[in-house]
Amino acid sequence: MSSPREFDLEAFERCLDVYGADLEHWPPEQRSQGRVLLSSSEPARRLREEALELETVLAQAPGIEPSARLLRSVLEIPTRESRARTASSRQPPTSLWVFAAAAVAALGWVTGNMAEQGLGGGEAFGSNRASGEIARDGALEDVGWTEQEAEELSELAFALHLEGASAEEWP
Amino acid sequence: MRRIGAGDAAAYRGLVDAHLGSILTYAYRLLNSREEAEEVAQETFLRAWQHAERYEQSARVTTWLHTIARNQALDRLRRRRPTTGQETVDSLPASDRPSDFLERKQAAEGVQEALEELAPRQREAVVLVHYQGLSHGEAAEVLGLGVDAVESLLGRARRKLRSLLIARDPTRASAPEEREP
Numbered sequence: 001m002s003s004p005r006e007f008d009l010e011a012f013e014r015c016l017d018v019y020g021a022d023l024e025h026w027p028p029e030q031r032s033q034g035r036v037l038l039s040s041s042e043p044a045r046r047l048r049e050e051a052l053e054l055e056t057v058l059a060q061a062p063g064i065e066p067s068a069r070l071l072r073s074v075l076e077i078p079t080r081e082s083r084a085r086t087a088s089s090r091q092p093p094t095s096l097w098v099f100a101a102a103a104v105a106a107l108g109w110v111t112g113n114m115a116e117q118g119l120g121g122g123e124a125f126g127s128n129r130a131s132g133e134i135a136r137d138g139a140l141e142d143v144g145w146t147e148q149e150a151e152e153l154s155e156l157a158f159a160l161h162l163e164g165a166s167a168e169e170w171p
Numbered sequence: 172m173r174r175i176g177a178g179d180a181a182a183y184r185g186l187v188d189a190h191l192g193s194i195l196t197y198a199y200r201l202l203n204s205r206e207e208a209e210e211v212a213q214e215t216f217l218r219a220w221q222h223a224e225r226y227e228q229s230a231r232v233t234t235w236l237h238t239i240a241r242n243q244a245l246d247r248l249r250r251r252r253p254t255t256g257q258e259t260v261d262s263l264p265a266s267d268r269p270s271d272f273l274e275r276k277q278a279a280e281g282v283q284e285a286l287e288e289l290a291p292r293q294r295e296a297v298v299l300v301h302y303q304g305l306s307h308g309e310a311a312e313v314l315g316l317g318v319d320a321v322e323s324l325l326g327r328a329r330r331k332l333r334s335l336l337i338a339r340d341p342t343r344a345s346a347p348e349e350r351e352p
Contacts, residue, residue: 055301
């Protein structure tokens with residue numbers, strides 16, 4: 001059971017806890033009541049001193065300053081985001097990749113077909129080997145390709161491969 | 172924020188200049204780790220840049236940035252240790268040696284440790300209002316609580332901090348000492 005005076009002290013302490021030691025931050029009604037109590041109550045003044053002391057101690061926990069690295073990194077966000085958007089918009093058209101893949105696949109089919117026909121008994125065939133040796137073995141002629149056609153297809157596939165490598169280097 | 176949403180890098184620079192330090196410190200007080208605080212700050216401003224066009228002009232920028240940063244910090248806190256799905260209750264045991272805090276009370280580390288002793292939401296309320304300068308209403312918005320709830324958290328937090336950091340003079344008025352901490 002508390003008297004109105006103690007009650008006022010309880011309410012005063014609660015306001016100190018909720019709003020802090022500066023009565024200017026209190027709601028108007030509590031502020032005026034608090035000022036009255038401060039003027040007449042030594043316990044109220046001591047409570048406020050404790051609240052001020054707490055705030056002084058809390059203020060000693062420093063904030064931290066951004067490092068130069070962080071500041072630079074944060075400031076570069078618009079540039080990085082812009083580059084990322086530009087890079088995604090500069091990718092070569094899908095159709096070119098499909099054509100290049102198809103040409104390489106076709107060359108692979110051709111060389112693989114000749115391997116199945118027993119050329120070299122298990123030798124590995126690659127696009128670089130295709131033109132001259134196939135022509136000499138006569139395999140291309142067996143499937144209706146001339147030496148010149150084989151060389152042209154090999155050059156085309158190689159050129160498309162080079163184009164693909166340079167596209168990856170685009171920003 | 173409208174200009175930032177339109178890709179104005181100079182406006183973005185102004186946002187960074189005005190708020191990076193505050194957001195970094197906020198994250199640091201929640202995480203007690205500079206490295207993680209910098210990650211949170213980085214992510215906060217990345218999202219601010221990416222989503223500026225969605226920013227509601229009626230809200231304060233400070234509140235919006237703090238909300239983003241808080242979500243990032245909470246993600247990291249959750250990854251640190253398994254959660255039980257329950258928030259740490261108010262009845263954290265007082266330090267067995269409160270004099271340890273008193274001895275270090277002039278040191279920033281002591282204050283940070285005392286903040287760590289608070290229940291998470293109490294710590295958040297104190298950090299937002301006392302350190303970050305948000306109003307009770309703004310803190311309530313960041314925390315997703317009502318103002319009364321925030322004020323209750325502040326009250327409990329300050330009483331806890333007082334018991335940890337401030338020596339009580341036994342000759343002072345008895346009424347406060349008879350109350351529960």
